[in-house]
Amino acid sequence: MKSSVSSDAHPEPKYSETATRILDAAEGLFVELGLEATSLRQITQQAGVNLAAVNYHFRSKDALFEAVFARRFAPWARECLRELDALEASVASGKAALDVEAVVMCYVRPALALSKDPSRGGAVFVRLFSRVLVENHRQLRETLSREWGHLVTRYTAALGRALPRLSSEEVAWRLHLGFSVMFHAFAGNDILKLFGRSAVSARDPDLIVKHMVPFVVAGMSAAPSGKPAAG
Amino acid sequence: MKSSVSSDAHPEPKYSETATRILDAAEGLFVELGLEATSLRQITQQAGVNLAAVNYHFRSKDALFEAVFARRFAPWARECLRELDALEASVASGKAALDVEAVVMCYVRPALALSKDPSRGGAVFVRLFSRVLVENHRQLRETLSREWGHLVTRYTAALGRALPRLSSEEVAWRLHLGFSVMFHAFAGNDILKLFGRSAVSARDPDLIVKHMVPFVVAGMSAAPSGKPAAG
DNA sequence: GTCTATACCGTGATAGAC
DNA sequence: GTCTATCACGGTATAGAC
CATH class of the missing domain: 1.10.10.60 (Homeodomain-like)
Known part of the structure; x- marks a missing residue:
């Protein structure tokens, strides 16, 4: 690779x-x-x-939105690819284990870094990006199929190596569900808050990561079908 | 209760x-x-x-949307409450254990049943509802704070009993993250599909549940902070 | 090539006649 | 309750100035 x-x-x-x-x-x-x-x-x-x-x-308002988006997203995507390259290099040289958490952190670290860098959009852009993927905006299909599609291929391969007991279909589902949690967490919309009081401080990036990573890692590492322990 | x-x-x-x-x-x-x-x-x-x-x-287009929504959601919310009541009754009489999966199924079963009942909106309404919560539509705050807020209180209490080793803040986070997975899964938007080919058949409700429930249960049951086993 | 003024049509909303 | 007429505002297209 x-x-x-x-x-x-x-x-x-x-x-x-x-x-x-x-x-x-x-x-x-x-x-x-x-x-x-x-x-x-x-x-x-x-x-x-x-x-x-x-x-x-x-060309249009939608195309403007796409340009706004692409300008910030492209560097972020490159950073994610660098993380994946670094992880695979470390694994190849025996310096690190390719476990689920390591793969997850290849997304979380760049997201966290970006959310703390106002010059590249900061937390607001991370929220915008997460919302865009969660809401499946049709006006971003072109940009996303280029940049994001490539990332998905790489994350899928890495997660598949971290979960060798799972079929490729199951690996795809784990990544799908895992990313849905991460997007949603970074989007910062408190689902539970709708009664008036807030149950969760959903805007602090460090707090998000602290609670989200164990959840995602455990979910991705779940047994294939109805068994108690992880794979 | x-x-x-x-x-x-x-x-x-x-x-x-x-x-x-x-x-x-x-x-x-x-x-x-x-x-x-x-x-x-x-x-x-x-x-x-x-x-x-x-x-x-x-009153307006937004209010019409809210009325459309409330007409389908109210019976569904009642069904969720019935599930929770039944679970608590079973636990009180010693007939069932209050574990994480039992709480999760109190949401999944009604969602699955509704998705198979076209007369109440069927899978399309489940997708609409999930999208609405994921996208945090401001025009539904009133309806949701009534019906959904009550449900959140009940699910929080049940999950807290199923995870007695976690603080109430952590329980809220688990529910927040767990619901984000469930909403997203039922919304049926394939996050990974953006490269052209589809990695996941994200529209079949039974398939969604099959892959989603183990993920959510494992994520909710994760250890509090950086420990290997579940609580 | 770059920028401006302006017109076009569809949108949600509202007033007032019936 | 219902309908017609009208409003302000939205994205878009184009003709023409520089």
Whole structure:
């Protein structure tokens, strides 16, 4: 399995100054208000550009959202790939064990680092990304099938080696369910809070990781079908 | 803990024939197209009523969505409460053990039954409900804080008895994470599928339950912090 | 190529006649 | 209760200025 940090396969697009101003304004408003609730007129007003500029530099509102998203996600995805490469190198040289927790941390560490780096979007972008995957936005299919699809292939392979007793179908399900927990946890929407009082402080990244990782690792390591111990 | 099937606390609203026709048309379109993508003009045309009727019988589009939702959710919530009551009665009389899986099944069984009953919305409504909770729709806060909040209280109490070694904060986190898996699984959006091929058949309710329950039970039963075995 | 002004059509909502 | 007319606002498309 070769190193797959595609540094030149998808080079960073060069945006004009106007386009960059639109991207910056849109990012803040999308994160703050959501996609549907943010109007192009708000964005262009805050960016100080004409309304039609967004349809000139980007194709549409959805395409703008995709550009906002891709700008932050691409570096994150590369970091995840670096983690996976490092883990596999450590395993190959006998320096580390390829267990479930190690695979999980190859996603959690970059997510945690990003959530603490405001210059790359910070926790708000992690929340936006998680929400986007959870809500299965159709307008991001293109970007996601490139970047995210590649990551899924790598995580699947790594998890399969960490769970050799499971069939490939079961491994896919474990990854599916595991990512759903991680996305949801990082999305920070408190499902239980809907009665008024909050049961869980769902916004502190360190607290999220502390409670989420043991849950995900245990869930992924569960016995294949109705047996008590792990595989 | 007294039986809490609130049969008269929130009686079924009586809708006029026009309102019912709007509700039926709206339900199908909301499930098929989503909330934002469905217009009131589509709904009223399919229902054979005037556009303004929806704003007369219901307050707004959001309130209509809430009414569509509440009509299906209320019976389901009652069924969940019956399951919890039955479990606690069995435990009190020594006929069953209050373990994590028993609590989980108090949610899974009604969800599975509803997903196989087209007359109450079937699998499409289970998917709609799960998506609504996952996506944290603000327009459903009122309905959810009534019905769902009560359920959360009961599930929290039951899970706390099944996991006596965990603090109440940890129990809340386990329930939060566990429900996020269950919602996501029933929502049926394949997170991994974004590369083109599908890794997981995420729409068959029986298959979902088969893979999801062991995962959730293992995750909820994980050791408190970094220890190998369950509590 | 880049940017602007403006018009178009569909949306949810509302007022007022019947 | 029901309907018609109308409103403000949304994303989008285009003609034309520089």
